[in-house]
Amino acid sequence: MLYKNIKAQFDSLTDYQKDHLIKQIQSFVTLNNEIANQRPCICPTCGSHEARFIKRGFANGKQRYQCKECGSRFVYDKNQLTYWSRLSVSQWVTAIEDTLSFKPLEETRIKIGVSHPTMFNIRHKILHAIEAVMNSEKETGNNMLDGLIEADETFVPESRKGRKVTDRKPRKHGEGASKRGLSDEQICCCFAVDHDNHIACRSVNRAKPDSDDIVDALGCRITSRSVFQCDGADSYNKLIDEKNCIKYELKGHESYDKVHHLNTVNGLHSRFKDMYRDYRGVATRYINRYLSMFAFVNMMGTISCDELAAAFRQKMRGCFCYAKVGSLSGLDVLCL
Numbered sequence: 001m002l003y004k005n006i007k008a009q010f011d012s013l014t015d016y017q018k019d020h021l022i023k024q025i026q027s028f029v030t031l032n033n034e035i036a037n038q039r040p041c042i043c044p045t046c047g048s049h050e051a052r053f054i055k056r057g058f059a060n061g062k063q064r065y066q067c068k069e070c071g072s073r074f075v076y077d078k079n080q081l082t083y084w085s086r087l088s089v090s091q092w093v094t095a096i097e098d099t100l101s102f103k104p105l106e107e108t109r110i111k112i113g114v115s116h117p118t119m120f121n122i123r124h125k126i127l128h129a130i131e132a133v134m135n136s137e138k139e140t141g142n143n144m145l146d147g148l149i150e151a152d153e154t155f156v157p158e159s160r161k162g163r164k165v166t167d168r169k170p171r172k173h174g175e176g177a178s179k180r181g182l183s184d185e186q187i188c189c190c191f192a193v194d195h196d197n198h199i200a201c202r203s204v205n206r207a208k209p210d211s212d213d214i215v216d217a218l219g220c221r222i223t224s225r226s227v228f229q230c231d232g233a234d235s236y237n238k239l240i241d242e243k244n245c246i247k248y249e250l251k252g253h254e255s256y257d258k259v260h261h262l263n264t265v266n267g268l269h270s271r272f273k274d275m276y277r278d279y280r281g282v283a284t285r286y287i288n289r290y291l292s293m294f295a296f297v298n299m300m301g302t303i304s305c306d307e308l309a310a311a312f313r314q315k316m317r318g319c320f321c322y323a324k325v326g327s328l329s330g331l332d333v334l335c336l
Contacts, residue, residue, distance in 0.1 A: 046070040096313070198299065218239060248260055
């Protein structure tokens with residue numbers, strides 16, 4: 001009887017509502033299949049990609065495996081995001097989707113039913129995992145920027161959210177710097193993007209960056225012999241010379257045309273600052289984690305939230321990035 005009522009109600013929906021509901025059901029089925037078929041692809045002990053694994057019972061409700069190469073036994077998510085976690089799968093899925101959707105911390109906390117400190121740790125575990133995924137792809141040479149590259153920097157006010165400020169007047173969340181123009185209160189965020197939507201963004205310094213800052217921020221992501229478009233700043237010359245790139249200076253909008261411009265990278269600046277404002281400021285020490293998340297989301301394009309979360313979970317399968325709660329506040333943070 002229940003099935004007949006649901007079918008009758010389903011038939012009364014519009015085509016758009018039916019399509020939306022079907023996509024939701026398909027995403028739930030995909031997630032359930034993904035959870036049911038969780039098997040390690042890399043041994044967390046010996047690091048072998050070609051090792052065979054056999055099942056060896058359960059530990060704390062999680063499937064345990066044994067590596068045939070080194071003989072070690074481990075649960076399927078050892079040294080990964082959910083290792084030693086007490087949260088359910090649905091709670092983690094919700095936390096990941098809300099993080100990638102730039103949802104406020106408090107909204108997600110209420111949704112999954114945890115305390116604020118717990119949600120803060122969950123959020124930063126996810127951010128650290130995203131940063132680890134982006135760094136692993138950088139090391140393997142994936143998502144390198146080549147061809148026609150646009151590069152420019154933007155600035156956000158320094159934030160010491162969560163710490164006591166003694167050397168200047170404290171600011172409210174989201175408030176601007178007290179000094180006009182570029183100063184040591186402005187954090188520099190270097191951005192670069194190519195026409196295949198590969199994005200590199202990182203913060204390395206305060207105020208105007210020098211040549212070494214540009215190399216540190218973007219050097220490992222730029223392919224040699226590319227066409228490098230920038231605003232003509234001399235600080236880009238060292239990177240351009242090292243990569244043997246062709247420099248194309250764009251010193252104003254009058255020098256733009258349909259091919260050579262900085263509109264794409266400036267659009268990224270605008271979207272990043274919108275995200276930054278929505279969070280009411282981001283603690284400067286964690287800004288590179290948020291930059292990694294911003295790059296990951298924007299490189300994936302205009303896909304739905306559940307598809308974005310599924311893509312992240314897929315990339316996480318071969319990436320070991322477990323971080324203990326006690327080390328999150330000081331792990332790979334920006335200290336200027």
